[in-house]
Amino acid sequence: MKAKWLLALVSAVCLCGPVYVVHAQQGSTADSAAMGSIAGVVHDPSGALVAGTRVELKSVTSGAKESTQTDFQGRFVFAKIATGRYQLTVTAGGFEVAVLTDLEVTAGKEPPVNVVLKVAAAKSSVEVNGSALASAAATRYNVDSYEQARSRNAAELVAEAPGVSLRENGQLASIPFLHGLGDERTKLVVDGMTVSSSCPNHMNPPLSYLAPAQAAELTVLAGITPVSVGGDSLGGTVAVDSRQPVFARAGEGLHQEGGSTGFFRSNGQNYGGSISDWVAGRHLGIGYTGNWATNDDYTDGNGHKVTSTYAQSTDHIVTLAAQGAGNLVVLQGSLHHTPYEGFVNAQMDLVRNYAERLNLRYLRSFEHGTLDTHVFWQNTWHSMNIGRDKSTFPMPMWMPMNTHGRDIGYSLKLELPLSTQHTLLAGNELHRFVLDDRWPAVAGTAPYMGPNTFVNINDGRRLRLGSFAEMASRWNAHWTTLAGLRNDTVWTNAGPVQGYSDMYAMHADAFNGLNRAHTNPDIDATFLVRYDANAAGTYEFGYARKTRAPNLYERYAWSTNMMASGMIGWFGDGNYYVGDVGLKPEIAHTLNGMATWHDRARKTWEIKVTPYETHIQDYVDVDTLGTTMYGMSTFAQLQFANHDASIHGADFSGNAAIWNNSSLGQGKISGVAGWLHGERLDTATGLYQMMPLNLRLAFDEELKGFGAGLGVQAVDRKSNVDPHRFEQATPGYTLFDLHAGYRRGHLQASAAADNLLNREYELPLGGVNFDDFMASMWMGQIMPLTGRGRSVFATLRAEF
Numbered sequence: 067m068k069a070k071w072l073l074a075l076v077s078a079v080c081l082c083g084p085v086y087v088v089h090a091q092q093g094s095t096a097d098s099a100a101m102g103s104i105a106g107v108v109h110d111p112s113g114a115l116v117a118g119t120r121v122e123l124k125s126v127t128s129g130a131k132e133s134t135q136t137d138f139q140g141r142f143v144f145a146k147i148a149t150g151r152y153q154l155t156v157t158a159g160g161f162e163v164a165v166l167t168d169l170e171v172t173a174g175k176e177p178p179v180n181v182v183l184k185v186a187a188a189k190s191s192v193e194v195n196g197s198a199l200a201s202a203a204a205t206r207y208n209v210d211s212y213e214q215a216r217s218r219n220a221a222e223l224v225a226e227a228p229g230v231s232l233r234e235n236g237q238l239a240s241i242p243f244l245h246g247l248g249d250e251r252t253k254l255v256v257d258g259m260t261v262s263s264s265c266p267n268h269m270n271p272p273l274s275y276l277a278p279a280q281a282a283e284l285t286v287l288a289g290i291t292p293v294s295v296g297g298d299s300l301g302g303t304v305a306v307d308s309r310q311p312v313f314a315r316a317g318e319g320l321h322q323e324g325g326s327t328g329f330f331r332s333n334g335q336n337y338g339g340s341i342s343d344w345v346a347g348r349h350l351g352i353g354y355t356g357n358w359a360t361n362d363d364y365t366d367g368n369g370h371k372v373t374s375t376y377a378q379s380t381d382h383i384v385t386l387a388a389q390g391a392g393n394l395v396v397l398q399g400s401l402h403h404t405p406y407e408g409f410v411n412a413q414m415d416l417v418r419n420y421a422e423r424l425n426l427r428y429l430r431s432f433e434h435g436t437l438d439t440h441v442f443w444q445n446t447w448h449s450m451n452i453g454r455d456k457s458t459f460p461m462p463m464w465m466p467m468n469t470h471g472r473d474i475g476y477s478l479k480l481e482l483p484l485s486t487q488h489t490l491l492a493g494n495e496l497h498r499f500v501l502d503d504r505w506p507a508v509a510g511t512a513p514y515m516g517p518n519t520f521v522n523i524n525d526g527r528r529l530r531l532g533s534f535a536e537m538a539s540r541w542n543a544h545w546t547t548l549a550g551l552r553n554d555t556v557w558t559n560a561g562p563v564q565g566y567s568d569m570y571a572m573h574a575d576a577f578n579g580l581n582r583a584h585t586n587p588d589i590d591a592t593f594l595v596r597y598d599a600n601a602a603g604t605y606e607f608g609y610a611r612k613t614r615a616p617n618l619y620e621r622y623a624w625s626t627n628m629m630a631s632g633m634i635g636w637f638g639d640g641n642y643y644v645g646d647v648g649l650k651p652e653i654a655h656t657l658n659g660m661a662t663w664h665d666r667a668r669k670t671w672e673i674k675v676t677p678y679e680t681h682i683q684d685y686v687d688v689d690t691l692g693t694t695m696y697g698m699s700t701f702a703q704l705q706f707a708n709h710d711a712s713i714h715g716a717d718f719s720g721n722a723a724i725w726n727n728s729s730l731g732q733g734k735i736s737g738v739a740g741w742l743h744g745e746r747l748d749t750a751t752g753l754y755q756m757m758p759l760n761l762r763l764a765f766d767e768e769l770k771g772f773g774a775g776l777g778v779q780a781v782d783r784k785s786n787v788d789p790h791r792f793e794q795a796t797p798g799y800t801l802f803d804l805h806a807g808y809r810r811g812h813l814q815a816s817a818a819a820d821n822l823l824n825r826e827y828e829l830p831l832g833g834v835n836f837d838d839f840m841a842s843m844w845m846g847q848i849m850p851l852t853g854r855g856r857s858v859f860a861t862l863r864a865e866f
């Protein structure tokens with residue numbers, strides 16, 4: 067018997083409208099009297115939708131099997147299947163396998179299937195499952211090995227989610243912005259840990275420590291973040307998780323799985339690879355992942371070499387896991403080493419970054435809930451200097467800067483389903499960050515850079531203690547609510563400082579005379595209400611109050627000396643930054659709406675709109691202390707200062723099946739668009755690095771192991787700029803890319819071509835090309851950073 071089961075709906079990156087009841091499809095008997103279909107939705111015990119779950123359908127009569135995955139709404143469809151009896155098996159990492167037997171498919175009927183997974187000892191992505199009702203803005207997906215190889219860094223894995231844009235910041239260190247708020251204004255959680263950038267230029271942001279090869283599950287919450295996944299964040303949350311441990315099944319003996327991937331990107335001679343292996347019995351498992359990548363400078367579309375875009379990195383991760391009787395313990399130890407990484411939009415380059423980390427997780431599932439505990443520690447040694455590509459003027463320069471950061475913390479999360487309607491989530495967490503930032507004297511340069519060590523941050527401390535409670539309620543088939551309250555108390559302090567010489571003494575003495583200890587008891591609150599109107603529409607509305615206390619550099623970067631303040635700033639703008647001890651926390655009030663519409667069966671099309679508005683009281687912006695001119699370029703010395711700001715915008719996303727049959731395969735088109743406007747209110751000027759109107763469209767086709775696609779990215783000109791930072795407008799551009807891949811057995815090969823027309827374009831969030839400005843002997847007009855020209859990419863993966 068020929069199986070003609072075809073997927074009607076292919077998972078899309080962009081859609082998140084939830085549905086809790088899948089209605090029977092009415093009267094779709096047109097195709098054939100002997101054909102029916104099965105559609106359904108998969109939840110975790112808290113009611114959160116589970117995406118990327120493998121669903122297998124087996125005909126009881128013929129034994130024929132077909133499988134698919136749930137999409138981002140946790141949905142699956144098997145269309146046009148022969149009538150008869152079926153068995154459905156749902157397999158998701160971290161959950162017990164769910165088997166539904168004896169499903170009857172009759173002609174023209176589509177029985178609604180609602181699968182609720184039970185937590186196994188290992189539960190995937192607790193940050194999201196733990197929130198009983200994910201926000202409308204949640205995008206959650208599993209990363210495949212192609213996407214891992216395709217991404218220069220872990221931040222690029224989330225770049226295509228609605229509401230996300232990326233700030234360029236070195237090849238390994240891109241920073242995601244959610245609804246115009248990024249870096250430390252968003253919470254980045256890697257395997258349950260919160261770590262800090264240990265660098266005055268944020269060359270080592272949290273996602274830079276996670277090799278893309280290790281990122282298995284991603285969650286992007288742009289906009290309203292439930293308090294259970296928030297704290298110390300305004301714009302949202304990005305959570306990245308490694309693959310959860312898999313243990314041997316009964317009778318399996320030892321379970322083993324592994325794979326190796328190699329990749330090459332032509333522009334910038336970027337190549338590398340990863341290898342991973344995992345061996346486990348029924349109760350114990352051990353695994354290793356290694357990753358190495360290197361690249362040289364890339365060339366832009368005009369044939370111009372963009373210097374200081376080289377990088378190299380190595381990661382080693384060892385994981386030990388044990389499970390039994392509802393307990394799961396996972397211990398992960400990792401070493402991350404970046405021997406060099408250029409920063410074209412900064413005055414300095416990274417000449418060494420070494421981090422060692424331990425992360426312990428204990429998950430306890432009991433009859434009435436789960437307790438999830440993380441304890442983590444990271445030690446980071448970071449060094450900057452003038453890297454190999456930077457021209458120096460008027461003489462060869464050398465300026466070592468050494469940063470030592472230590473992160474330690476824990477988090478406890480208790481999830482208690484109180485009834486079928488209500489789930490309570492409560493938790494407590496602590497994050498302590500200690501930072502020393504010292505710049506050794508350079509012989510023969512006193513009094514400017516000697517004879518003493520310049521102490522930029524001495525024993526800087528930022529301690530955050532957070533507690534929250536959150537209630538998710540499903541009142542009836544139409545209404546769900548989520549309400550949460552959270553307190554984060556943040557203590558910051560820093561010890562006395564000194565400059566290179568007495569030349570710096572006046573400012574050092576003034577700083578040392580200040581009371582530098584601060585305590586900020588911040589309150590966050592979130593309220594979300596969702597209405598599932600009918601089979602064709604879902605609406606959500608939310609309000610959030612979010613706070614963030616200033617970071618150590620915003621408060622304690624003390625020197626107004628031009629050279630010293632030129633070393634501070636993570637904006638890629640070439641300006642000079644000075645801290646302010648008296649800086650207040652930022653408080654954001656956000657209103658967020660969401661509407662999703664789709665065809666009745668959710669098979670052929672779907673669109674989603676998310677409008678939002680944020681008012682940020684005491685946004686940490688800047689005041690101008692002075693300006694300076696070098697040749698044709700003007701720079702500002704800026705002091706961090708609180709000013710109210712607002713951002714409003716909207717995300718749009720959608721997809722549609724174009725064809726779906728046995729001769730043409732599955733073809734679909736999908737798109738994501740974003741628009742936002744950010745403004746500082748007292749001066750009515752633009753906020754720095756607001757992504758202009760942008761659109762991504764993709765056409766994808768799949769047929770018998772072959773996949774291919776065409777992508778288009780269109781970005782409008784950036785005209786709303788920040789005059790305080792002399793931010794420059796960037797012109798609009800359109801880029802095209804192509805990709806194709808083939809999978810057979812344990813081998814998978816893919817190739818792609820990016821920026822197909824070799825277009826020259828300026829990155830709206832790329833900052834300036836400081837290298838070119840240095841090469842002009844500090845005389846030329848500083849220009850925005852240009853993006854990568856045409857590049858061919860190839861990757862090969864073998865699983866064993």
Ligand SMILES: [Cu+2]
Binds near residue numbers: 267269416448
């Ligand atoms: Cu640095």
